[in-house]
Amino acid sequence: MAEQYGRTGGAVAAAGLTACVCLLASGCAGSGAAAEDARPADPVRTLHQAADTLVDAGTSKARTSMEMATGGTRVTIRGEGVYDYTRQRGRLKVMLPQDPSGQTEHRPITELLAPGALYMKNRGAGVPADKWVRVDTSTLSDGNLVTGGATDPYAAAEVLRGTRTAQYVGRTEIAGTEVNHYRGTADLTEAARTASPEGRASLAAAAKGFAKAEVPFDVYLDDEGRIRKIRHRFSFVNGRQQATVAVASTTLLYDFGAPVDVRLPPEEDIYAGRIAEE
Secondary structure: OOOOOOOOOOOOOOHHHHHHHHOOOOOOOOOOHHHHHHOOOOHHHHHHOHHHHHHHHOEEEEEEEEEEEEOOEEEEEEEEEEEEOOOOEEEEEEEOOOOOOOOOOOOOEEEEEEOOEEEEEOOOOOOOOOOEEEEEHHHOOOOOOOOOOOOOHHHHHHHHHHEEEEEEEEEEEEOOEEEEEEEEEEEHHHHHHHOOOOOHHHHHHHHHHOOOOEEEEEEEEOOOOOEEEEEEEEEEEOOOOOOEEEEEEEEEEEOOOOOOOOOOOOHHHEOOOOOOOO
């Protein structure tokens, strides 16, 4: 059942969720004639077009998983929802990990994704339950590739616009669908330069904010060129502890053409107060 919201503006910092983040491709490849027939002539060019292919597909459902590791600490944040690629809007329900004691259960955070903005509800940290937090993603050092606990599916695809090197690994299967597996490295600076107008500022922020602008990835495309699974490996420096945090972000896309209606919250529903750090 689609949630109904209206458009908004305003900006606040997502300090608490960023602090939570900072605390912290399987399958058998095919062989023979079928695999040879599927081999692309130019993997780099194919991946440059992956984001545009999602726009042509219109909408899909999505599942996300973000694994973060620093020192001896490892956490996983999972999400599930829908995305409209033509409007670059999505809605995810994100589950934060339990406290190390395992005793505290976190309420799911509802996230609305839009060009240049991240909206969060059930944010906690002193935010009223009926209010939304809005974050300008161009002000985040990772461009919201990490901060929200889930990588925006369209932003994940736009990272591939910066593909520098890529190789075709082979055929495999994901959730009953035959796919082509590619592995390579993308440059965030190049991705920002060639991204859609709505996505450039966020990717440019990520290119400057991550420890490295080069992003290794594995991606699986179906026979229509649509991303079915993509896994990025990001690296950033925790500003407080000056420790490098390794992040593996995985996004699964399925049920293309599913109905999606994402409306952003009105101005009066945006929390403008101070956000406590958790």
